[in-house]
Amino acid sequence: MSPTRKNVVEASGFKVENAVSTRKISKNYGPVEALRNLSLDFPKGQLTSLLGPSGCGKTTLLKIIAGLLEPTSGEVEVNGRAVTGPGPDRAFVFQDFALLPWASVLRNVAFGLELRGVAKSEREAVAEKYIRDVGLAGFEKNYPHELSGGMRQRVGLARALAVDSEVLLMDEPFSAVDEQTRRKFQEDLLNLVQTENKTFIFVTHSIEEAVYVSDQIAILLPRPSRVSEIIRPAGFRSKGAENIRRDLEYLDIVDRIWASLRTYVE
Numbered sequence: 001m002s003p004t005r006k007n008v009v010e011a012s013g014f015k016v017e018n019a020v021s022t023r024k025i026s027k028n029y030g031p032v033e034a035l036r037n038l039s040l041d042f043p044k045g046q047l048t049s050l051l052g053p054s055g056c057g058k059t060t061l062l063k064i065i066a067g068l069l070e071p072t073s074g075e076v077e078v079n080g081r082a083v084t085g086p087g088p089d090r091a092f093v094f095q096d097f098a099l100l101p102w103a104s105v106l107r108n109v110a111f112g113l114e115l116r117g118v119a120k121s122e123r124e125a126v127a128e129k130y131i132r133d134v135g136l137a138g139f140e141k142n143y144p145h146e147l148s149g150g151m152r153q154r155v156g157l158a159r160a161l162a163v164d165s166e167v168l169l170m171d172e173p174f175s176a177v178d179e180q181t182r183r184k185f186q187e188d189l190l191n192l193v194q195t196e197n198k199t200f201i202f203v204t205h206s207i208e209e210a211v212y213v214s215d216q217i218a219i220l221l222p223r224p225s226r227v228s229e230i231i232r233p234a235g236f237r238s239k240g241a242e243n244i245r246r247d248l249e250y251l252d253i254v255d256r257i258w259a260s261l262r263t264y265v266e
């Protein structure tokens with residue numbers, strides 16, 4: 001038994017509370033069977049990555065959890081309640097930022113609260129806090145077109161954090177930024193997971209990124225998509241963000257995931 005497999009078995013002995021559970025989700029787009037019987041639990045306060053080859057249904061699953069898309073069959077539960085549509089308990093950070101181009105950073109970050117009818121002074125105070133937390137202090141009055149891709153991505157993240165949803169759904173949030181910015185974001189994300197006590201569901205194409213940021217990684221295999229394996233990196237979480245990438249368990253898990261996914265790369 002490899003060390004990582006042993007961790008999976010050991011981890012399965014812990015009792016964890018789940019914020020989100022999908023039960024036998026299937027999704028067909030006409031003749032395309034995108035997901036089949038997919039059941040997966042997302043532990044509360046932890047970050048779970050969905051990792052798998054292109055087209056294996058990661059975005060579809062995320063949208064179903066968000067309530068933006070109906071499954072063909074099966075059910076999603078958030079804190080034990082069935083999902084029937086979008087709700088304030090879940091916030092989506094879109095791949096393409098989805099910012100309002102005519103609104104300042106401050107208004108964009110406060111926008112979710114504005115939709116909920118929160119008073120202006122209150123929502124702006126909350127927005128200012130999260131603008132600081134994501135490293136954008138001083139840019140409150142700027143407009144999205146005046147920001148770099150990485151900064152726009154941070155605005156999207158601050159907006160999702162500001163609405164204080166328990167579950168944050170992130171669809172390849174770091175795909176559009178350069179490597180250095182991406183590493184900084186990954187470190188920031190690790191801090192957020194520790195300090196915010198929210199449940200993060202994170203779609204990524206990057207094996208290294210998934211292993212670096214995740215408490216749990218669900219490997220999805222395509223056509224139709226199903227969960228092939230669940231990995232829970234354990235040993236290196238407490239060793240500090242800067243030590244993870246040279247940790248032996250980290251390197252071993254990255255290698256093992258690559259070995260199982262390489263045959264699916266076209």
Ligand SMILES: Nc1ncnc2c1ncn2[C@@H]1O[C@H](COP(=O)(O)OP(=O)(O)OP(=O)(O)O)[C@@H](O)[C@H]1O
Nearest residue numbers: 029032034052053054055056057058059060061205
């Ligand atoms: N609106 C749609 N209509 C028809 N087919 C769709 C639609 N959306 C997705 N699909 C198909 O469903 C499958 C899963 O797509 P999905 O976008 O969920 O995968 P993904 O894993 O997120 O892909 P990627 O990693 O490339 O973003 C693919 O075969 C895709 O072509």
